[in-house]
Amino acid sequence: MSNKYLISTLFAIFTASSNLWSQELNPGEIQKLRQIHRHIYLSGDCHKWLKGLTQIGGRLAGSPAADSAIRYVYEILDTLPEVSVRLQPCSIPNYWVRGPVEEVIVYDGDKPLSLDCSTLGGSPSTPAEGITAVVQEVYGLEDLERLGRQALEGSIVFFNRPMDAGEVSPFRAYGQAVDQRVRGPAMAARYGAVGAIVRSMTHFLDDVPHTGVTIFRDGEKAIPAIAISTLDADSLSSLIRQRGSVMARIRTSSKNLGPRLSYNVIGEITGSTFPNQIIVVGGHLDAWDNGEGAHDDGAGIVQALQVLQTLVAIDYTPRHTIRFVAYMNEENGGGGARAYADSVRISGETHIAAIESDAGGFAPVGFHWDAQPHLQPYYDSLLQQIIAPHLLQLDLLVRKGGSGADVSKLKPFGTLLFGLRPQPHQYFKYHHTPIDVFDAVHPRELKAGAAAMTSLVYLLDRYLTPPKPPNK
Amino acid sequence: MSNKYLISTLFAIFTASSNLWSQELNPGEIQKLRQIHRHIYLSGDCHKWLKGLTQIGGRLAGSPAADSAIRYVYEILDTLPEVSVRLQPCSIPNYWVRGPVEEVIVYDGDKPLSLDCSTLGGSPSTPAEGITAVVQEVYGLEDLERLGRQALEGSIVFFNRPMDAGEVSPFRAYGQAVDQRVRGPAMAARYGAVGAIVRSMTHFLDDVPHTGVTIFRDGEKAIPAIAISTLDADSLSSLIRQRGSVMARIRTSSKNLGPRLSYNVIGEITGSTFPNQIIVVGGHLDAWDNGEGAHDDGAGIVQALQVLQTLVAIDYTPRHTIRFVAYMNEENGGGGARAYADSVRISGETHIAAIESDAGGFAPVGFHWDAQPHLQPYYDSLLQQIIAPHLLQLDLLVRKGGSGADVSKLKPFGTLLFGLRPQPHQYFKYHHTPIDVFDAVHPRELKAGAAAMTSLVYLLDRYLTPPKPPNK
Numbered sequence: 001m002s003n004k005y006l007i008s009t010l011f012a013i014f015t016a017s018s019n020l021w022s023q024e025l026n027p028g029e030i031q032k033l034r035q036i037h038r039h040i041y042l043s044g045d046c047h048k049w050l051k052g053l054t055q056i057g058g059r060l061a062g063s064p065a066a067d068s069a070i071r072y073v074y075e076i077l078d079t080l081p082e083v084s085v086r087l088q089p090c091s092i093p094n095y096w097v098r099g100p101v102e103e104v105i106v107y108d109g110d111k112p113l114s115l116d117c118s119t120l121g122g123s124p125s126t127p128a129e130g131i132t133a134v135v136q137e138v139y140g141l142e143d144l145e146r147l148g149r150q151a152l153e154g155s156i157v158f159f160n161r162p163m164d165a166g167e168v169s170p171f172r173a174y175g176q177a178v179d180q181r182v183r184g185p186a187m188a189a190r191y192g193a194v195g196a197i198v199r200s201m202t203h204f205l206d207d208v209p210h211t212g213v214t215i216f217r218d219g220e221k222a223i224p225a226i227a228i229s230t231l232d233a234d235s236l237s238s239l240i241r242q243r244g245s246v247m248a249r250i251r252t253s254s255k256n257l258g259p260r261l262s263y264n265v266i267g268e269i270t271g272s273t274f275p276n277q278i279i280v281v282g283g284h285l286d287a288w289d290n291g292e293g294a295h296d297d298g299a300g301i302v303q304a305l306q307v308l309q310t311l312v313a314i315d316y317t318p319r320h321t322i323r324f325v326a327y328m329n330e331e332n333g334g335g336g337a338r339a340y341a342d343s344v345r346i347s348g349e350t351h352i353a354a355i356e357s358d359a360g361g362f363a364p365v366g367f368h369w370d371a372q373p374h375l376q377p378y379y380d381s382l383l384q385q386i387i388a389p390h391l392l393q394l395d396l397l398v399r400k401g402g403s404g405a406d407v408s409k410l411k412p413f414g415t416l417l418f419g420l421r422p423q424p425h426q427y428f429k430y431h432h433t434p435i436d437v438f439d440a441v442h443p444r445e446l447k448a449g450a451a452a453m454t455s456l457v458y459l460l461d462r463y464l465t466p467p468k469p470p471n472k
Numbered sequence: 473m474s475n476k477y478l479i480s481t482l483f484a485i486f487t488a489s490s491n492l493w494s495q496e497l498n499p500g501e502i503q504k505l506r507q508i509h510r511h512i513y514l515s516g517d518c519h520k521w522l523k524g525l526t527q528i529g530g531r532l533a534g535s536p537a538a539d540s541a542i543r544y545v546y547e548i549l550d551t552l553p554e555v556s557v558r559l560q561p562c563s564i565p566n567y568w569v570r571g572p573v574e575e576v577i578v579y580d581g582d583k584p585l586s587l588d589c590s591t592l593g594g595s596p597s598t599p600a601e602g603i604t605a606v607v608q609e610v611y612g613l614e615d616l617e618r619l620g621r622q623a624l625e626g627s628i629v630f631f632n633r634p635m636d637a638g639e640v641s642p643f644r645a646y647g648q649a650v651d652q653r654v655r656g657p658a659m660a661a662r663y664g665a666v667g668a669i670v671r672s673m674t675h676f677l678d679d680v681p682h683t684g685v686t687i688f689r690d691g692e693k694a695i696p697a698i699a700i701s702t703l704d705a706d707s708l709s710s711l712i713r714q715r716g717s718v719m720a721r722i723r724t725s726s727k728n729l730g731p732r733l734s735y736n737v738i739g740e741i742t743g744s745t746f747p748n749q750i751i752v753v754g755g756h757l758d759a760w761d762n763g764e765g766a767h768d769d770g771a772g773i774v775q776a777l778q779v780l781q782t783l784v785a786i787d788y789t790p791r792h793t794i795r796f797v798a799y800m801n802e803e804n805g806g807g808g809a810r811a812y813a814d815s816v817r818i819s820g821e822t823h824i825a826a827i828e829s830d831a832g833g834f835a836p837v838g839f840h841w842d843a844q845p846h847l848q849p850y851y852d853s854l855l856q857q858i859i860a861p862h863l864l865q866l867d868l869l870v871r872k873g874g875s876g877a878d879v880s881k882l883k884p885f886g887t888l889l890f891g892l893r894p895q896p897h898q899y900f901k902y903h904h905t906p907i908d909v910f911d912a913v914h915p916r917e918l919k920a921g922a923a924a925m926t927s928l929v930y931l932l933d934r935y936l937t938p939p940k941p942p943n944k
Binding site: 444 | 514
């Protein structure tokens with residue numbers, strides 16, 4: 001970076017930031033933001049759409065339910081005037097199906113105790129009679145190396161490090177614990193383990209098991225892996241402490257059915273001034289099969305749809321192209337995000353911003369943003385100067401942080417990335433569970449999130465100009 | 473204000489705000505904020521205290537339940553080491569008691585329909601046989617003058633302007649509608665009305681009636697006034713449209729029992745460096761008699777208690793005096809806030825800041841602040857410079873706005889005032905109703921609010937120095 005560029009950037013930050021809070025907002029724009037909220041609260045269809053989507057139920061990539069969800073979203077987009085719709089093919093690495101059998105039985109002496117369980121996505125099946133072995137409790141992947149093959153060979157490894165309820169951010173706590181589910185079974189298999197039990201990824205103590213992906217890479221041995229509820233994880237741990245050694249039998253009839261073709265659903269309003277500059281809004285359409293995928297991520301899909309419906313309804317002609325993307329396969333493969341990023345790489349389309357909603361349909365707190373490091377001073381200045389003060393008037397914050405699993409694939413293209421941040425306190429009660437259902441989403445909170453996203457899209461459309469490369 | 477002061481203030485804002493977002497936060501302080509959250513999430517007692525407080529039930533100022541609540545809070549404070557406790561007498565203008573009878577019957581021809589109703593606090597009783605009269609629907613106080621005595625004399629006036637569900641902020645919508653409840657009945661009486669029915673103050677359509685205060689000033693004629701649910705308000709309105717004229721009978725056995733003595737409960741940790749500079753945290757202890765006062769404002773009371781418990785538990789010695797105040801009589805008289813402000817006026821105590829939680833026990837969004845206009849540039853700069861960046865890291869925003877009914881009485885003393893702002897979307901489902909109960913408050917959300925308040929108290933204790941008067 002040249003010094004001249006650095007100095008002008010710093011000056012921009014310095015002068016820009018003096019505006020935050022004290023800036024006079026444009027009355028016409030304040031009026032437009034109110035109009036956005038008014039439309040969504042009084043006439044927005046996102047809650048109705050969520051009803052339809054959740055009635056389809058769980059919709060893992062490759063499943064017939066996912067195909068129904070693709071059609072459902074396509075048809076909604078097709079009813080919106082000024083929106084052009086298409087499907088984007090994407091390759092799903094592995095279509096996984098949960099079978100009718102899943103069971104974790106632990107033996108207190110001869111007495112069998114059945115635990116609340118859910119097979120992890122990607123787990124192979126057990127033999128019909130199940131796998132019976134000694135349970136080896138560990139608190140993380142590093143314990144595997146410490147215990148070694150001698151202790152682990154032939155055992156069922158039980159990953160039991162809890163999500164930290166004392167963490168400020170439940171999402172950070174999730175990030176600190178989830179390696180046990182994602183990579184624990186594959187790592188345990190390296191030491192000769194024959195099965196894995198994983199404590200559910202939640203900071204709540206209850207009897208609800210949480211599924212989620214576990215990954216076996218090419219050439220790695222795959223062993224059956226099942227999550228148990230946090231209450232049952234505590235009971236199992238306590239039983240092991242009391243008895244010294246505990247046997248368990250795990251059974252699951254899940255199947256890995258290999259690659260499939262699926263689709264992202266795309267709908268867009270062409271920009272009036274900069275049709276070739278794109279602002280993406282999206283969520284992911286797939287959802288775990290054990291629930292209805294209401295918070296994860298039906299909410300994100302219908303909120304992003306609501307953005308398009310609202311812009312049309314309030315008669316706002318965007319200057320940039322506003323593109324809705326329903327990503328497929330976020331949960332267990334990332335095929336949709338990969339296909340979308342590939343298409344950008346090949347077409348050379350300019351993506352100036354991308355917003356993802358994938359943290360639940362709860363009341364919005366604001367947005368976290370991200371971008372390539374060398375672009376951050378520019379975006380920081382732009383956001384402070386004009387976007388943040390407007391959003392602050394709506395009690396929404398903006399701060400540097402992450403974005404989302406799907407849109408983050410656009411980072412290499414210089415795109416300004418956002419993740420909607422709803423209040424995070426209840427999300428991991430529902431995440432990947434049978435209780436993630438339509439009724440768990442409050443209509444006004446869902447709409448408030450959609451209004452936040454639409455407000456951000458509107459402000460970006462008004463004020464975001466992509467940075468000029470410094471040395472070209 | 474001198475030019476020199478103005479320029480130095482502007483310079484302070486200018487230089488300070490360049491720090492927002494980009495500022496390096498002090499690692500020790502970040503650690504302390506994490507410790508605050510960890511303590512509250514893992515060991516905080518606020519949710520347990522809320523259980524006890526809500527078991528006492530509704531606790532209008534002057535009632536035996538209010539006395540029990542005073543004892544309950546006193547005893548909790550008394551168990552906290554380093555906290556000194558006292559009662560502050562306050563004068564309650566009117567102890568109001570709901571009687572066993574409350575009824576709104578409308579007649580569709582001869583067919584009586586019973587509506588979901590709740591007598592408004594301050595309403596006198598009807599005769600035992602009730603008051604039967606024609607219903608006159610109006611949409612606001614201004615309709616009274618338009619209709620005049622000829623139309624209104626002898627009628628039951630029905631205030632039916634809904635809270636605007638299209639408003640961005642439900643609290644603003646409440647503010648725009650609540651004059652009908654607070655002053656509607658007294659104004660209607662001026663035109664000869666014999667009773668009042670008021671549409672419940674909520675933007676939701678349901679069958680839950682919301683009580684609340686109605687005010688008859690000295691010398692004004694008092695008429696019985698009853699709220700009905702929003703669904704019943706819509707039905708009544710529709711019946712009037714269909715039939716042209718509808719009769720109703722209202723009955724209530726509520727009573728105004730006149731002035732009473734009651735108490736604010738005060739507990740404080742004396743400051744180590746500035747014992748005479750006080751930071752107040754509080755909520756109000758009284759609650760409507762028809763529910764348990766969980767969100768309104770049991771949550772605020774236990775969150776403010778949690779601030780003291782946390783500071784003691786993490787072994788933080790505050791430099792300023794941190795004072796908990798449980799205000800009495802916020803709901804129907806303001807006696808507690810008045811007594812507290814009077815004591816400040818007489819004692820000359822310096823109150824550098826005051827934080828109120830009285831908007832529900834939902835997940836926190838951040839804080840709105842307020843101060844006397846001439847002090848706002850100073851506080852704005854101070855908040856932007858150091859407090860806001862720290863809170864932003866916790867996903868909490870700070871912006872200029874209101875504070876709260878009780879602490880706002882400290883505004884004339886130059887105090888920096890804050891109101892905790894939880895997510896506002898569900899509050900008016902519960903406000904002043906029988907469903908405002910313990911189970912309606914989510915433990916983690918309640919605790920997140922307490923952690924937000926404790927974080928702010930900690931940062932204020934570290935960084936808040938009162939402004940120097942410009943011309944002294």
